[in-house]
Amino acid sequence: MGKIVFDTASTLNGFLADDQHSLSWLFAVAGGTEPDPTLLPQAATILVEGAHTYEWMLREWQGADAQQWQEFAGARPIFVFTSRELPVPEGADVRFLRGDVAAALPTLREAAGEGDIWLIGGGDLVGQFFDAGALDEIAVTVAPVTLPSGAPLLPRRIESDRLTLVEARQVGQFARLAYRVG
Structure with missing residues (x-):
């Protein structure tokens, strides 16, 4: 059984997206549109996201063909947690989940x-x-950007006794931090 890894980009002050759920701030940073391949979870066989992330992808890639989704996910299915009916782009392997994560x-x-x-x-x-109790690792690639507000990185209190630093490095303009969750 593999790990469950939260691997994302964040602003310096801890936001995943702006108030409109946009990641345009990330793509404005040199290297933001084509991340270093070592930053992506190489052993991941499925991707999981919430409805806001998925809806942003739908808006951003509006009219995109199956090739765009294939370039992003590869052969991996994308699981989306949502309580609403959402469209699935032609050729994309998107599966919807409702209810409790556990x-x-x-x-x-x-x-x-x-x-x-x-x-x-x-x-x-x-x-x-x-x-x-199902989160094994948190990896954050911090961008040199601050936002006045937006979607917080992780709106939970997790104390330092639950996190062990396993990686800290510079990747271009970004700082990469990874923690094992115990």
Whole structure:
């Protein structure tokens, strides 16, 4: 069984997205549109995100063909937690989940097989994985940007006795931090 990893980019002051759920701030940073491949979870076999992240992708890639989704996810399915009906772009392997994260864990682990589960966002969804005792690692690539407000990185209190630093490095204009959750 693989790990459940929250791997994301954040502003310096801890926001995943701005008030409109946009990541335009990230793409304005040199290297933001094409991240260093070592920053992406190589062992992830499925991707998991919340509805806001998925809706942003739908808006950003509006009219995109299956190739755009394939370039992003590869052969990995994308699982979206939502309580609403949302469209699925042609050729994209998107699967919807409703309800409690803990109840969905068997489905996610079965789909992931021996691979890792990559939690893309949002922060509250990741917090639900933490609350369920199912978050193994938090990796944040910090961008040299601040926002006055937006979607917080992880709206939960997690004390230092639960986090062990396993990586800290510079990648271009970004700072990479990774913690094991215990």
